[in-house]
Amino acid sequence: MPDRPLPRLLRYARPIRGRIAWAIACSVINKLLDLAPPFIIGAAIDVVVERQDSLVARWGFPDPASQLMVLGIATFLVWSGESLFEWFLGVAWRGVAQDVQHQARMDAFTNVERLELGWFEDRSTGRLMSVLSDDVNQLERFLDGGANDLIQLAVTGLAVSTAFFVISPTIAFWAMLPVPAVIVGSLWFQRRLEPRYAEVRTRVGDLNARLSNTLGGMATVKSFTAEDEERRGLERESLAYAEANRRAIVLSSAFSPLIRIVILVGFTVTLVYGGQLALAGTLAVGAYGLLVFLTQRLLWPFTRIGAVLDLYQRAMASTRRILDLIDVTPNIVDGPRPLPRDSIRGELRFEKIRFAYGNGPAILDGLELECPAGRTTAIVGATGAGKSTVVKLLLRLYESARSDAGRIAIDGVDIREVRLADLRRAVALVSQDVYLFDGTVRENIAYGGDEGAGLDRVIEAARLAEAHAFIEGLPQGYDTVVGERGQKLSGGQRQRIAMARAILKDAPILVLDEATSAVDNETEAAMQRSLAKVCRDRTTIVIAHRLSTVRHADSIHVLDGGRVVERGTHEELVAHRGLYARLWGVQTGDPRST
Secondary structure, eight states: OOOOHHHHHHHHTGGGHHHHHHHHHHHHHHHHHHHHHHHHHHHHHHHHHHGGGSTGGGGTOOSHHHHHHHHHHHHHHHHHHHHHHHHHHHHHHHHHHHHHHHHHHHHHHHHHHHSOHHHHTTSOHHHHHIIIIIIHHHHHHIIIIIHHHHHHHHHHHHHHHHHHHHHOHHHHHHHHTHHHHHHHHHHHHHHHHHHHHHHHHHHHHHHHHHHHHHHHTHHHHHHTTOHHHHHHHHHHHHHHHHHHHHHHHHHHHHHHHHHHHHHHHHHHHHHHHHHHHHHHTSSOHHHHHHHHHHHHHHHGGGGGHHHHHHHHHHHHHHHHHHHHHHTOOOSSOOOSBOOOGGGOOOOEEEEEEEEESTTSOEEEEEEEEEEOTTSEEEEEESTTSSHHHHHHHHTTSSOOOOTTOOEEEETTEEGGGBOHHHHHHTEEEEOSSOOOOSSBHHHHHHTTSSTTOOHHHHHHHHHHTTOHHHHHTSTTGGGOBOOGGGTTSOHHHHHHHHHHHHHHHTOSEEEEESTTTTSOHHHHHHHHHHHHHHTTTSEEEEEOSSGGGTTTSSEEEEEETTEEEEEEOHHHHHHHTSHHHHHHHHHHTOGGGO
């Protein structure tokens, strides 16, 4: 049986258990003070009826006027204390709610950052956003008010039941008769509600996934005039969410009316039977008044238990999703060895690498590749040959689970033994799938570089990437906001900013994965001249489909079928008249090479 969410939540919140204990204490004291007025009212009735023989008179106040004065002072103190602790509990529970929601969101996000890219393949951004936003907020709402309501309901039941049995066990028996029905009914409703609210949270994730997917691909939606289709798809998800909510609401809404009917029995018994005992003189009038008030204070709050359980079940469904996300264990773990960047020479070796995505076919099958330190190594091949996979394995974004997966070594050290952060700091990547953040040009270039990189360094990197000229032409220059994913810029402009970002990182290993695929020939030629300076004495891996970008590499490796089938310089490979020569002939239109 899976671990219940509430114990998991309590274990998770252990670092702030002292503050939680204080919040619980405030709730208990506030409710006890809230239950005191009926006792004071009963005592006041007893004073009026019994006068010198009242309960208060036995405390040393024989005069009825002084007795009422004592009760007035007690009333002032009780109401003041209740108000004070209501403030305390509000501050305490809201503080707990804010701390837990903040820590849960940060822990979940931090764990997501640690997970390998393969984990994201079957999970949409929208569903993750649902957990990190909607579910965390749902938990916050419960801690902000629902937790206090549950505690105060428990205190009410225990305190009033005790008072009943002390004053009149007979009336207590009849008045408490509905309580077991309320408890059993609550547990039954809770079990029935739990799967329904789990479905609601799942539907929220599906809805957010649909929204994220559509908004992210709006250009494609418009270009294919698929607005109506996307609207219908969103409508289906929204209706499914509404239907899941409706099924939960139908059940949860039925709870309070049913409980009211059960509670009515207990209240009527106390009113009628207790009144008869008072008329017969076997029950003091003050005690009778107290019991009537307490019956209402005990039983009436139980009519809210439906709403409290509703909030509780929503929160527990969200809690399970949040903690499940926090508990996901990364398959790619940190290595023990540090890798100081200043000590890296940059020699890379790929030894008998075997890799497949999931249960798919092998992408790399015994790959052998050597990249000498300080030299430029090119990797080429047809689409699907595994060129970009080499880079993902180098950065440990993916990792094979096979026992014969081979190894990748940097300066002779297996990268699995190296700290992930050190490994990735040693590599600067420019990918064909450029991602720019919704910030300024300057912020995007400085991203990932040394903290506090000045404008001079940013401009220098932009010049080397042939980006400075177009950046100066933007409305606010380097302070121009590029928009989400850099949508305000062209593909070539985004790629040049990504190039500048990698240059500024100044890593000992530079990887260019189709880095000039989105620029025109003139800009590519200028970038190649700049890269010749940047790559000097730096280990560089160039992955390209367009062979003109790699013809000056120190060595070129041709991938086919997951292996290196040819290696050499451009001139050697063309003269060899193998696969590289055929690809060169296709791209240049030279029939002698095919």
